[in-house]
Amino acid sequence: MRTYHALPVTLLAALALTACQNGTGTKDEGAAHPDPASATVTATHPAEDGGSGKGTGGATGTQGTSGATGTQGGTDTSGATGTQPAKGDKSATGDKAAKDTTAPRVSCNGSNTTVTAQPVRRPLNHMLLTVKNTGSKLCDLTYYPVLRFDEMQWVPRPIEDSKPQAVTTLAPGESGYAGVSLSAADGSGEWGTTGHKLTVGFQGRTPNSDGGPSALPALPAKGVYYDSTLTVTYWLRDMDDALTY
Numbered sequence: 001m002r003t004y005h006a007l008p009v010t011l012l013a014a015l016a017l018t019a020c021q022n023g024t025g026t027k028d029e030g031a032a033h034p035d036p037a038s039a040t041v042t043a044t045h046p047a048e049d050g051g052s053g054k055g056t057g058g059a060t061g062t063q064g065t066s067g068a069t070g071t072q073g074g075t076d077t078s079g080a081t082g083t084q085p086a087k088g089d090k091s092a093t094g095d096k097a098a099k100d101t102t103a104p105r106v107s108c109n110g111s112n113t114t115v116t117a118q119p120v121r122r123p124l125n126h127m128l129l130t131v132k133n134t135g136s137k138l139c140d141l142t143y144y145p146v147l148r149f150d151e152m153q154w155v156p157r158p159i160e161d162s163k164p165q166a167v168t169t170l171a172p173g174e175s176g177y178a179g180v181s182l183s184a185a186d187g188s189g190e191w192g193t194t195g196h197k198l199t200v201g202f203q204g205r206t207p208n209s210d211g212g213p214s215a216l217p218a219l220p221a222k223g224v225y226y227d228s229t230l231t232v233t234y235w236l237r238d239m240d241d242a243l244t245y
Contacts, residue, residue: 108139108170109202109212117198117217119182119224126243127180127224129200129217131235133170141168141176141235142211143203149195149226156180159245162233179233179242182226189227196223 106112112135119127133139144158159181168176183189198219202211236242 110215115215146201177242189229192227194223
């Protein structure tokens with residue numbers, strides 16, 4: 001007959017502890033260690049909700065990177081806009097052309113331009129001359145146009161107040177202007193007559209010198225009335241300026 005002896009209480013406690021460590025006991029102790037996945041979600045939520053950087057260090061770092069990327073994108077767009085030249089701006093082209101001292105330059109005249117003469121309603125008794133550079137080089141409109149209606153034997157005076165600070169230079173495709181005051185609005189002019197043919201002469205590099213072939217712009221069929229007060233502006237870049245005298 002075998003004899004069984006009771007195990008000491010301390011030994012039973014040791015066996016119970018061993019069983020828990022081998023996975024055969026309860027797992028209550030596991031609740032004290034949070035699941036890594038749930039910990040990550042908990043750290044991310046504060047940054048998503050407020051974006052104020054009050055979350056954990058990892059969440060704040062992510063938010064900061066995203067914000068920096070957005071700011072950089074805005075800067076790039078603004079920079080591109082600021083440096084983009086305005087396309088089709090003729091005045092800007094003319095200014096650049098005028099400053100380009102290395103480009104070949106010639107005098108504007110009847111051989112490299114087209115000239116039109118158009119009476120306008122405002123100001124009263126005025127006509128606008130338009131010269132367009134049809135050549136391939138820069139051309140200079142020097143001084144003022146020399147006008148001659150039909151067989152006129154005198155030269156109209158220039159309006160000195162219209163003299164520009166610099167020579168009007170035209171790049172290919174650009175236009176210059178001159179305003180013509182045909183007659184006195186109060187009727188004080190003399191020798192009033194109607195012209196049916198107009199010759200526009202061009203000056204060279206010195207006053208009253210020959211600037212090359214003249215132009216013969218067409219006039220309205222009824223002609224253009226003028227008198228002894230006939231005057232003309234200097235060549236100007238802006239059409240509105242040419243019609244202010």
